[in-house]
Amino acid sequence: MKRLPRRAFLGGSATAIGLPFLDAMLPKGASVAKAADTSPRRLVFVHVPNGMIRTGITPKQAGINYEMPYQLESIADLRSNFLILTGLHNKPGSGNYTYPDGTVSNDGPGDHARDTATFLTATRIKKTAGDDFSNGISVDQEAAGYLKKYTPDLPSMQLSASSGGYGGDSGYGPVYQSAISWAGPTTPLDSLSRPSDIFGRLFMGFDPDETEAERIRRQHREQSVLDSVLGDIHSLESKLGPNDRMKLDEYLSSIRHLETRLQASGALSCDPGSLPQDSGDFEKSVDQIYELIKLAFACDRTRVISLMLRKGGAYDFLSPPNGSPITRGHHTISHLVGGDPDVAEIEVINRWQIQSFGKLLRAIASATDGDGQSALHNSLVLFGGGLDGTGHDANDPELKPKQSGAVHRHNNLPILLGGQGGGTVRGGRHIDFGKEGRPIADLYLSMLHSVGHMAKGFGLEGTAPISELAG
């Protein structure tokens, strides 16, 4: 029986070959499976820029008996699997902000930079286009630090539906819209958008063609390569100033990460399926990304994933009812300056986004964990954005979308929370935090607690988890 080629698993420049699954995928004599953790808790964070029109996604009633709003029709059947959260805010993302200690910071325009950069960090970013940019650690990285004990060779993954095509914003440099995941104040994380690259990252180093003896030999040899590199890092370190040492330290951590991956590169406990073909088609790529997220969880390759669900150009595969395909950029339309036609275009985009969220939930739900529950039961999937963004007047009781001045608010964020977090979250409800609202950082605390990381605070304003989530 023909063994499958090694190159296919190393990712990177691998050619797009379809790999049929065979029992032969598992290495001869290798023991299957890792830690028998039957209820793995995972977190997924999905960000959409430019906000969402609230009318269609905000039920008129709170609680369990809410009427499904029209924009959420595509996920109505998943009702018990998600919460609609109204009234969360991310004040550190505002133009004018007062710190908890009373310090005032009025930074003016730049809400899109702040939307993306602070969505998962919930802290104040420094307004600059210079080299002195600064943010904070993002909640997914905070979670990864705790959860990596289960998946040490791949603590987290950062994904993006499209790469590049972002810029600066009103005095904030492009770096702030480049990432939602930050390992620290000056370390935005790279994200992957090509399905073949994501597959390669998940399964790099797993070679079904390899015997135990071959694996040990390969690990010895590659470790000697890493040892040589580590020696170079240590000798270089002593010659550098503090700024340069920080850069080198980052590489050092990455080499340590490669060591961990190298030692773990033994058996796979699952069927990775075929190497995905990159089509360059946006919709298809997003579908493939969701399948890969499911695969990542089914194989327990990682338990923390973030995704920037953005499109660089126009959503030209969508048309509003009785309209033509959308030709303007998402941001341009999102301010609803043109009135009803713009509303129609944004609503069709938002419908697509919601449908996409539904696809992600279904994909994760299709995997089953050791405890017999769906993987979705044991996960939490945050979906939404850091801008209200609809241009509606907050004082308008009907929340009708209309063009207005205050379009860049960081209050009343559009947020859905999917999954049950292993039983810590009870879905199927609309929770309205009212006019006062809650910091989204409190939601992040809840999410951290749901995986066992009992953090006391997060960001500038996260002080207490949200008890209502448990129902």
Place this chain on the structure above:
Amino acid sequence: MEFATKVFVRCPWVLLLGIVACSGAVEGAAGPGEGPIDPNDPNYCQAPIPGSVTMRRLNRMEYNNTVRDLLGDTTAPADSFPEDPKSGDGFTNNGAFLSTGPTLAEMYSTSAATLVETALADPDRRAKLIPCEPGEACAKSSLTAFANRAWRRPVEEQELTGLHRVYDLTIEDGGTFDEAVALGMRAVLMSPHFLFRPETTSNTPAPLTDHELASRLSYFLWSSMPDDELMALAAEGALSDTDTLRAQVDRMLADPKATGFYEGFFMYWLHVDEVRFSEPAPSIFPTFDDELRTSMMSETANFARAVVEDRLPIEALLTANFTVVDERLAAHYGMEEGNAGRMEFADGTRGGILTLSGILTATSHPDATSPVKRGKWILEQLLCSPPPDPPPNVEAIIEKGGSEAKTQRERLEQHRADPDCAGCHSVMDPLGFALENYDATGAWRDTEDGEPINTEGELPNGTVVTGARDLSETLASDPRYSACTTKKLMAYSLGRALTDYDRCYVDAITESVQEQNKDFHGLIVDIITSDVFRTSGGLQ
């Protein structure tokens, strides 16, 4: 003694999650034994501080070019690495923004393995890398030579022990000569000495070593590693000589590898790289595709090359009456089939950077031109005079001309009518109006929705410009243009943003360029012979 800079302070950052001790931004820098140095002090230029550059890793273009020159590999492996983050200037070679996280490290590892495997599988390339008979001595001499070239400097004895151990261990456990050497080469390519360009720095400014200078030069003008001639000059210590540097600039710009300069500097300075992500609406621009995208990027690089190689003054970048096209772009411009190469336009409808299709496309919406974006681009990228931030509720008022407005221009008239908007828009909009003959993909048009295009605009100082040619001439005579070009080129050559501490160097070079009407060769020589390029230190 540790200094804090006005512009950036790096927080001592322990790599345990959440623990950050940040001292925040501090004004000024302290000189040795003195109070803080104020760069705006009139006497500052008597002893300006060059500062240091945060250590940069190779970016994608540099990685591709370096493995091409080091190993003969033309597969461009870094094309599948994540996008390099951009600095505020738009460059991807700024160390403050470049990082080496786990995703990239995995790709480096995979790439190194593939690069070495394919290089050794090719007999010609293998012979260059291993020019001796298999054996321990050959392995070690080959690895030493490879490291010397890959690390861009003579390798010290103790640095070789790690590499040699890789070879020895592999041989010991039964590996072949080739397997063992391959692993050693992978270690060379994974080393920080290869992936980064470290420069020793100190609290007081000091000259860079010749090898550090050679790397700065080659990555500046080639986006690649130094060649044998540069390395030889560095070994002799000859790069400290101004005449040698001048001669090297000429040689390097005449070398085909200078493509790395045109693609690295001009494309990113002018934001043409963004055309990779432009998506003109297919319903309006059905013929726009990846081939056209590539042609647009080539136009920018080749036009810049022509201006530089022909030794035209810097202003010619704006005022030239030609561009350089391939067949696809020629067709896009409505020219007859079979046209390609340098094309002159006596009627002034094309020529100079303002009419490059890449720029015109990157500064448009998917379905329409944007005079505001184009005006803003000119102010930011060509004059280094960015407009102030828009007022908070700006999107409430933009582009709302009502149904009578047929053209973009009419839609934008409200800017100048509203006093809140007029301040900035009276500067931005006329610049963009002058380019309205070029649609959202840079093609020429005489009408918009049936209305004849009006390209007349009045600048704040009363000058009236009509059309691209007029605007190009006006900008070329604005002293801010050559000053801005100097700044952008200096920032790119250094791999960091400029600060007030650089004003002396910028002013001196700008003056020299303007007084002597210099070309790009002259400007480049001025930069690389300046202390800001040749020395480093202070402002840690």
